[in-house]
Amino acid sequence: MYTPWTYNSAPTEIIIRNSTMNSDEQQQLKSWLYDIATDRDKNAFTALFSWFAPKIIQFGIQKLNTESAANELLQETMTNIWRKAHLFNGDKGEATTWVYSIMRNLSFDMLRKVRSNREDTLSEDIWPMAEAQLVQEDSFDDHLMSSNLLKNIDILPEAQKEVVKGLYLEEMSQEQLATKLAIPLGTVKSRLRLALIKLKQQIGESK
Amino acid sequence: MITHHPHYELLNAYVEGELPASLSAGIAVHAEMCEICAKNIQRITEEAAANTFSDDANVYNSLSKKVITDKAFDNISEFDLMMKSIMEDDSITEMMTQEPLDVEIKGTTYPLPTALRSMAMMGWQKLGKLSRARINLNEGSLHTSLLHIDKDGGVPSHTHKGFELTLLLEGSFEDEKGTYVKGDFIWLTDKHTHTPHTKEGCLCYTVADDALQFTQGLSKLLNPIGKFIY
């Protein structure tokens, strides 16, 4: 199983073949994800589910060998998409890459359960990117600050407005705000993320 | 500067989630310290995603032995039910913020890489300048450890029956082929014999699939060290 890979080959930058996904399709997937994130949009989720399901089943059968395991992978992947859509950042990558990472992580943990009889979920530590990419960009960039973004603050639900005001008008840190509002830091970050998506949609930067 | 990196095939298997946890973690930790490999992993992931989800996916996958049966799609209502049950729960997953973890050995504290933070780590065992903490992943013949070598310490000349991955987390060491620094991903097989030695001390993450074989005399005497390190 373990081929003796050469161990000190100097890596070069890998050239990737042209993707067979067209950009309209990628835009459509992104837009469904944004609708799920901001509005819990069931039609968008239904569309996204139908688009990904056959391919996830196919991947599951290849990696996990049985149809029942593939079905479990589908269920888990789609549940994660439904609950984590607000963590997707379309500026950083395609929807397909994000969904693939979620699916691969779940499949890794399922495989590990079979091979090593362990119920741990190490994938989240091994591939923290899906969530971690947010931690690095959990603030508005200058370009957005200088735009009219904050003028649209009134379209936001109260909870998100409170977070944006605290961070950008009262200039509190995320930690200070979490303490003041008595909510976990993660909730501050999630609300900020949702507010960002919504405000960007408003001025037509996303979608 | 890092000069030792995982080979393309290894990165590819990592991206597809096919490597054992021990090796996957080794690559993840290396990529945290190596921009080139991090970038390549990102690209391979994009490509794997596009291949998996493109409309050509059927053609692409027909090369493999397992071709999906139509049966899986027969029961549309089953998928319908699944979809509805998912949407019934309206909760969202909050982002987790994680406190950094440390590991302490011989009076020095080292930050524990993210990829290792949930792994079951046993206590430190010490033998002279060597200290080892086994990481219990239950991966059969694959043995994973943290290995610390104190200042001016080393391991006697040895080779490997299978392979040995050494990932330098802190410090540096030398062997017959040169000097290795923090971040180096060193993959040795039975073709390699070496005698690692460290001046400043080092902390390594190691994955080995077979006991070391000592190549010099006194092998009986050295044997416990082989078992100790493996």
Ligand SMILES: [Zn+2]
């Ligand atoms: Zn590298």
